[in-house]
Amino acid sequence: EVQLVESGGGLVQPGGSLRLSCAASGITFSSYWMNWVRQAPGRGLEWVANIDEDGNARYYMDSVKGRFTISRDNAKNSLFLEMNSLRAEDTAVYYCANMGLSTGFWGQGTLVTVSS
């Protein structure tokens, strides 16, 4: 059974930092592109960033470029999102997800709240 388990969310002040993690099991993690997708309270889904199988290619949504960094550790079947200079508008549930041509699995999410 495929499982993606996110952790690292919490309450942080504006301008602060957080590091999210996603632990994968039940898949050959190193074979998949992986994504972070977020959902602000009461809003729709919004893609944040993704990374290729080897960690060599990374893409970001415009509003997080220069502030967020996606990375992975295939030896530990883990995906990360380093978030700096956090803003109130970054408040959301952050999901770890694969969205392949013939694959697709999502975690349960971790809540990030940016507030003073």
Added chain:
Amino acid sequence: QAGLTQPPAVSKGLRQTATLTCGGNRNNVGDQGALWLQQHQGHPPKVLSYRNNNRPSGISERVSASRSGDTASLTITGLQPEDEADYYCSAWDSSLSAWVFGGGTKLTVL
């Protein structure tokens, strides 16, 4: 980044058929198809259809996906109360180098 176009709401009766649409362009839906997700209130999204229009194992045969040009569609037959949820489509946009999402369709089963 520009998103995909979904109707905000669709209402259908019990046991009827609902077809949800997702409009894109040649760089996203028209290129590699759309992923379809179902989300019940307070729960994470669940994949209903991969971008190649195949269903993951465990997804009901009442669900099917298709694509015509730059528009993707999700059809749910024999609507049941548990089908009432928000539905999202998503596609990789090769010109933006970004995933784009639709705003979601709230499906109500009357």
